[in-house]
Amino acid sequence: MKAHIVTLPGDGVGPEVVAAAVAALKTVAARYEHVFTFDEQLIGGAAIDATGQPLPAATLAACQHADAVLLGAVGGPKWSDPNAPVRPEQGLLALRAALGVYANLRPLQVHPALAELSPLKNEKLGNVDVLFVRELTGGAYFGTKTRTADAATDECRYTEAEIERVVRRAFELARGRRRHLTSVDKANVLETSRLWRSTVQRIAADYPTVKVEHQLVDSMAMLLLTQPGRYDVVVTENLFGDILTDEAAAIAGSLGLLPSASLGEGKAGLFEPIHGSAPDIAGQGVANPVGTILSAAMLLRHSLGLESEAVAIEHAVDHVLRHGPRSRDIGGSAGTREVCEAVLAAIEDHADHHAAFFHGSRACG
Ligand code: NAD
Ligand code: IPM
Ligand code: MN
Numbered sequence: 001m002k003a004h005i006v007t008l009p010g011d012g013v014g015p016e017v018v019a020a021a022v023a024a025l026k027t028v029a030a031r032y033e034h035v036f037t038f039d040e041q042l043i044g045g046a047a048i049d050a051t052g053q054p055l056p057a058a059t060l061a062a063c064q065h066a067d068a069v070l071l072g073a074v075g076g077p078k079w080s081d082p083n084a085p086v087r088p089e090q091g092l093l094a095l096r097a098a099l100g101v102y103a104n105l106r107p108l109q110v111h112p113a114l115a116e117l118s119p120l121k122n123e124k125l126g127n128v129d130v131l132f133v134r135e136l137t138g139g140a141y142f143g144t145k146t147r148t149a150d151a152a153t154d155e156c157r158y159t160e161a162e163i164e165r166v167v168r169r170a171f172e173l174a175r176g177r178r179r180h181l182t183s184v185d186k187a188n189v190l191e192t193s194r195l196w197r198s199t200v201q202r203i204a205a206d207y208p209t210v211k212v213e214h215q216l217v218d219s220m221a222m223l224l225l226t227q228p229g230r231y232d233v234v235v236t237e238n239l240f241g242d243i244l245t246d247e248a249a250a251i252a253g254s255l256g257l258l259p260s261a262s263l264g265e266g267k268a269g270l271f272e273p274i275h276g277s278a279p280d281i282a283g284q285g286v287a288n289p290v291g292t293i294l295s296a297a298m299l300l301r302h303s304l305g306l307e308s309e310a311v312a313i314e315h316a317v318d319h320v321l322r323h324g325p326r327s328r329d330i331g332g333s334a335g336t337r338e339v340c341e342a343v344l345a346a347i348e349d350h351a352d353h354h355a356a357f358f359h360g361s362r363a364c365g
Helices: 014-032 044-051 057-064 088-099 112-117 160-175 191-204 217-226 238-252 290-302 307-323 336-364
Strands: 002-010 035-040 068-073 103-109 129-135 145-147 152-154 180-185 211-216 233-236 261-263 269-271
Touching (some): 002 014, 014 068, 014 336, 044 088, 088 269, 129 160, 129 238, 160 191, 180 191, 211 217, 233 238, 307 336
Parallel strands (some): 002 068, 180 233
Antiparallel strands (some): 103 129
């Protein structure tokens, strides 16, 4: 197939990890006979430096015409003055809103070979397989902001329609998995959470095979650490989802491991690791590319419908996490490029193996 992919390397380690994920996509394209075209555009601090805007009009237009968008990270100390007129993160938020990607899927699995790196005891880690569905285009991130010399407000606003579409997506995902949905809110305090909870309760009637539970976000933060294996799909609002998924990444062993897919109504989506620009290690070539490479696998699955190709990348990453090389954050000493090359080799091996298997079964048939 033909696909047009816009890449947004952004800031800090963003360009390093996006280069690795693009290499994985190019290897897949060559092995599976697809034609992927790539168009690199500016976002974040890099875009502010070049144009004054964190999301230049040319970038947005390119993204709106793409089959999928692959993003690294935005932000960093250079643009983090609290009095700065414009911030890199505004570019990412504006892009998510403009693309209408309201459902942010953040899967958490703990790789058996990395269990030792988790702050949790090994016996808690068996069967951890959680899909977070984070609402991505509403809530406190997008409400009206006010600021005077000595006071500030961030309005947290949700409409029922905004809640309903992401909750329906979560129910559908739960129906295709272990049929257990946990809705996380703060309904004991927040009005938006009470609307959230009553919307979940109403929609639950349409999904009778899915078991629904409601959990307050503070105790959820605790339960994620004490009983991570009991969750299947977790749906929550924007800010709670942001915080809980960094906690989830710690359970997996490193923030550098977790991918994400941000989806709206169509097939096109925005794919990015859940980590940021990692200013402390940027430019050193040591960032873990796995979260971004797995985001490329999600891109193949969700935007391009290429399930076998997505699995090829996931198997390759699985192989490299088992046998190395590993980056520093997960106990190794390899650089980004070395990890990337090992993943590319494992994609080739996976494709060879499947070609041989297919050939063999034809010969037998
Ligand atoms: P961060 O995720 O950038 O880094 C937190 C810690 O995790 C750091 O020690 C970093 O070295 C480590 N880390 C992150 N990714 C890693 C990787 N791939 N490999 C190895 N280690 C990795 O969070 P932060 O320091 O709080 O934020 C830095 C900047 O990134 C801020 O400007 C923030 O707004 C931005 N940010 C952007 C995104 C995004 O673009 N989607 C996401 C989160 C944070
Ligand atoms: C993330 C990041 C972003 C968010 C920031 C950079 C706007 O933390 O993708 O998780 O809070 O959504
Ligand atoms: Mn975050």
